[in-house]
Amino acid sequence: MLVKALTAVITVAAGIGAAFVLYWILNWISEHIPGDWGRRIQPYLFILPALAAIVVYTVYPAVLTVINSFKDNFSRHWIGLANYRALFGSDAFRSTLFNTLLWILIVPAACIIMGLTVAVLADRLGPRGEKTTKTIIFLPMAVSLVGAATVWRFIYDAEPKGSTQIGLLNAIGSIFHKGPVAWLDTSTFRLNSLLLMVILLWAQVGFSMVLLSAAIKSVPTDTIEAARIDGASERQIFARVVVPQIRGTIVTIFITVTITVMKIFDVVYVTTGGAFNTDVLGNQFWTQISTYFNYGAASAIVVIFMIAVIPVMWYQVKHFQTEEAT
């Protein structure tokens, strides 16, 4: 125990010391280069360590992944577009893409609508009521998605007809003598995927609600009163006055939740493992790399994912820049 503590202290000290020495050396170099050059390249020299770390740990692996998507399962031989052809040619993968698309279309929109609803309604309660409601809605954020998925798996659980139902939904159903429904196995109209989305919404609405509540409260009251004087109804005030002024927050939440949803893995892995037509890109990537040891296919999935994320990221950066400007 003491040895480990001592090693930790020495490691931290050594790390700090090494960084100190590194920058001292870079400074020394820039000071001793003749003429004006020293001062000009000094900022670039100082950025160099951080830039090097980013290139080595982020850019290089990304480039390698793209290259690997054109190689075979152990990245030994070039096979061109075979991985992409195999993926897009398989029914299972197309179903996975469709599921991911469903998630992307439904969850961010639902998250914002639910967050807005709670924020607006909680606003009308008294201060204590508002605080309690918001705390309760926000609590699920403290649970990891794996924990949330495990809990909800018990809510959706189904036992054979005749046994005691331990799943909440089926237990309530059995009070009304409605036979047990295997919720997570039912993929008609993608019911089980919708039920899995409920899990993510349950965990994420708190985030959306908190940001939207702050945004709503920051809308200047004179704009609302002016609208009221002009004879607008409550609904018109909300839609025409409040919402346009909180547009920035809505977009931020939309983008954040979209990126979370595109990556979703733990919810699906813990509940159904991707079976019964619930598979999503994140889970399929895991299966390819960990069960099938097919690094080529896994890299191809990541490349597809990277391409899909680029528009979202571009929009986020543009949005961030416009926000900065105002």
Place this chain on the structure above:
Amino acid sequence: MRSQARRVTLLGAALLVGAGLTVTACSSGGGGGGSGSTTVTIWSSVDPPVKAGLEKQLVAELGAQKSNIKINWQTVTNINQLIITKIQAGNTPDIAYIPQPGVVAQMVNLGAAKPLNSVVDMSSLQQNMVPGMLQAGTINGKLYGLLGSANVKGLVWYNKPAWTAAGWQTPTSIPALTTLMSQMKAKGSATAPWCLGVNSTGSPGWPATDWFETLMMRDYGPTVYNDWIAHKVKFVSPQVENVASQFSQIAFTPGNVYGGRTAIPTNGFDTAGNGLFTTPTPKCWMYMQGSFITGFFPASVQKSLDTSVGVFYFPPATEGGQKPVEGGGDMITMLNDTPNVETVVKLLAQPQIGNDAAPTSSFISPFKNFNASLYPNNTTRSVASIMYSADDFLFDASDAMPAQVGAGSFWSQMVAWIGNQVSINQALANIDQSWPATSS
């Protein structure tokens, strides 16, 4: 003044860096084992009690030989995945216990596993192991994976007191089993002939593949079974279609399975068997599962295993027909070919290595000449003797097929078919389509 302060700071920084470098050098020097090292590292994912028993015996035998070899045996989670990653990182153990022949084939493909033919006594192994055990780990004619522990599948479990009270006899052929099922249904609908569940967290469907494999090997024998694994017999074939029709007769006929066909995809493999023991009336008479299912029975049953539970071999296709047994187990693979590692492998390949693990854990030895009195109860002894007296030991097909099929489409298509989402012909075609074009 300033330059003084600067010199002190510089000195301090240099000392820190020096300390850091020494620490790194020391830790890497101590940790790594070189090629002439006397420490042999073993990795396995087996149950901790099994590992503890095997390790204890191994260390004792090395001590008796006055050997200076040290054993470093680690339990790792998900060794299938870990070993492939570590092989590519160049950071492997000396010996690894691998539970899937498909993964052993991957290791050979990557050039990481070394042949065992000259290390172990092949003729003695052929004599003392059930036929088929060595073939499971033989790739391109050389032995790369030697079965170190075994588990048995294709076993039918029953509630011993209820069974004897009802007067049922162990069926000795599949037609006799069918007759027994009708007799059970005639007795009353409160207790169905079978409990069946194919659900499993994260990997639903594998119990259905066990049913297919059990029926396949009894109906058609080891050669067709191995051809099926090698994709020479496709899933869309008269043999597999016949097996599918047999399974649907057993599982889908109303009244045969507790809960009916709709409950099968939802019933967990771990809890479905508890239907054997419900009081006052059991929900079912028979449950087919592997030898490890005893660990999932209710606690009261586990405490009195020999008196509460009976087990018989899923009958052969015809009276007196061939009796292959389906099983699995962890295979010893050797990744470093040094004299010390070879010594350890030789010891692990002996029957006595299980002497300590057998009484204290769920360990079953793959050797026919293992001292069976060491098993902790009669149930384990019956299971082991079913395996030893079988004509052939055939490894679980879904563990031997490529992972995209064996751990992928075979499972998921079974679930889809049982859940009535896809026809059997479509399911079999889908599985064939998913077979990797070139397993490079």
